[in-house]
Amino acid sequence: MTKLESKVPAGHISEKWTNHKFNMKLVNPSNKRKYTIIVVGTGLAGASAAASFGELGYNVLAFTFHDSARRAHSIAAQGGINASKNYQNDGDSTFRLFYDTAKGGDFRAREANVYRLAEVSGNIIDQCVAQGVPFAREYGGLLDNRSFGGAQVSRTFYARGQTGQQLLLGAVSALNRQIDKGTVKLFTRREMLDVVIVDGQAKGIIVRNLVTGEIEKYAAHAVVLATGGYSNVFFLSTNAMNCNATAIWRAHKKGAFFGNPCFTQIHPTCLPLHGESQSKLTLMSESLRNDGRVWVSKKKNDMRHPNDIPEEERDYYLERKYPSYGNLAPRDISSRAAKEVCDEGRGVNGGDAVYLDFSDAIKRLGKKVIEERYGNLFEIYETITGENPYEVPMKIYPAPHYTMGGLWVDYNLMSTVPGLFVIGEANFSDHGANRLGASALMQGLADGYFVIPYTMGDYLATYKPAAVKTDHPEFEKAAKEVKDLTNKLLSIKGKRTVDDLHKQLGRIMWNKVGMARSEQGLKEAIQEIRQLREEFWKNVNIPGSGEDVNQTLERAGRLADYFELGELMAIDALHRNESCGGHFRVEYQYEDGEAKRDDENFSYVAAWEFKDVGNWELHKEQLVFEYVKPSVRSYK
């Protein structure tokens, strides 16, 4: 049985990473070019890792299912990136960023990882500025900051409402430079469908060429997955259409444990649903909560125009319930509060939406300042809804956005399969049960630029993994399995479309494994997911063949994995008899509706080992808190 070893180094938390960097083995420069590393995914984590490996002299094979590395979904992050630079002189420090992140995660993350994240956060900003990332600046030419949820200091660096785009273009430019130099070879329009394990070590991947349909094999000395999160299991989420869990799920089925699958984040500020044909939910950056005030009517089913609802009849419920953080309360808390007032019937016109109002900020600061801060977000809003947020309050509602859970990794970011590393949103490591705003970009780049370049060297120097070729029987076997699965999907020829089935799965997940979960609901969800999975394998229809572009086949393969992952999310949520962060079990709450955590019984990472479809074994990594004391997480 695989034992979970976190491999957290000894010593004081502020010295762990420094000591570890010194103690890790190195690969000498002339030997680096003898090693090949596969990186799957070219978002912030993948692009920064691949570029950094290339700079060090490794041979890198990078893969993306997009037509270009720059399309990865990191590009859509709007608000910003945290770093404890303390440029504002407002009392920020590595320890404070660490503390805020650990507390924000509701004490369900590994302390040492979170500290390291805070420790390297400043280097990320330096690196990005050197690459030419055009961050917002003050008139004196120095960098500007804004505030984000869950923090009382201004530590968020931003580039208008397009921070993710600018950071990704920076990381991709570093990647392009290595492609130019020949250290990185980029394979576009390739979807990873399996990881190949030889003698217990990850040695390569199987991909489908999305243009020719060919199943291709690639070998390396180590494999890095940087393939993002799994919010699209809900069908409707803020994730891009093609975001999927297939790479991590196939790796999970090959032996990588899955950590805390039920920790999913529902983002409080998204556009509400417009109808059945809706394909995704659009995020409105959390940064809007710096100046926007969230409210609903005090009356139920209030059909009045928002501008006709007088001040005294409005309930600014976040300011009322959480006076010290107000509209900047963390995401899980803000989302739940929105659901609560809407469930009471006090949402916009009695429906599922709340107001985000800028009229006070416009009065205070003037329209020009608001336009400068949020202009492009206001434009996006108007394009989609046809309403002008300078005049009418925005309507918002929570939507699935980010998954804190992911493949379990140790301190070195290696999964339970030696040689298989997992970085960025795809791993479970840094955000516990809830991620703070502007921390995803920070983690992706921390992992890719400043952590994995070191820990990879240690793995290669310690394990000295042997080179294998793609004609090895394990590669043949894995490729055959992938081909068989493709043929199986194509041969069902049933009556239902992939999207119909996915929407149905999404509704189960949203209603029963979403913002509020109950024992009964979760048990029902597990049964319903299993039934629907059976229906999928009997009755899905995929037109066309596997021999050229077939987007339905791509979506069907991803959906097949969601059916298994969705069940595991429900199982994990059912076993965790507490409420923490994004995981809210209605049975476990205080009288005022706040989440009731159970540190005595659940202060651990749930790492699930795949046995068979519908059958997992639970392993636990106990969490030890030496530097932050788990307390009731109050933002009042």
Next chain:
Amino acid sequence: MEAKKLNLKLKIWRQKNSNSVGSFVDYDVQVSPDASFLEMLDELNNRLEANNEEPIVFESDCREGICGTCGLVINGHPHGPLPKIATCQLHMRNFKDGETIWVEPFRAKAFPVIKDLMVDRSGFDKILQAGGYISVNTGGAPDANSIPVPKDAASEAFDAAACIGCGACVAACKNASAMLFVSAKISHLGLLPQGQPERYIRVQRMIKVMDELGFGSCTNTYACEAECPKGISVTNIARMNRDYVRAKFTSKIAEV
């Protein structure tokens, strides 16, 4: 309380692969005015799949106008008739009941059709790989505030950096020129102090690759700026041309 649906006639380009000849195929659809253009195509595809017909291949990802994946020519305009949005941000309330809508892929010699509405834009990345970066390794960067950048310069660099690499500028241009795209990257880096050391070698290398890939020349029609979803300005092209001329006449770097 969904609004009344629109009845539309779509004429959509279907093409099996890059070697075959394509043609327009007619489809009738009913769609909510609140749906986006791509959601209308999703619904149509779902209907085709239910009838076991091959759905229309088109690309999209973020559906928020930032990833640059989507790109259709709608009634003759890249990204449709409205200014400054990507195809995914176009909503059906902008069309009239009974209207006929023509849907085509981006067309350019350097953007061959892969299937239906999906094209190969890998040429853009080849240009960026020829110097569209600042040479800095991970690690040795100085403190971020050690190089002050005037707010105006940062802001102007940002305006150029807002390019999403969708290719609408090429599709809009009668010469299929990539000058707006290339000049946006040249400007973004060239306006910042960090981009100065490689400024003149960068412009020469990128333009050389751009020409080799079969993109056309700029004849100042400004169609690119008019169709750009991010409103990237043609002044970037002028800036690139100035840098290029200066590089050719004054730069000590003769070889590119």
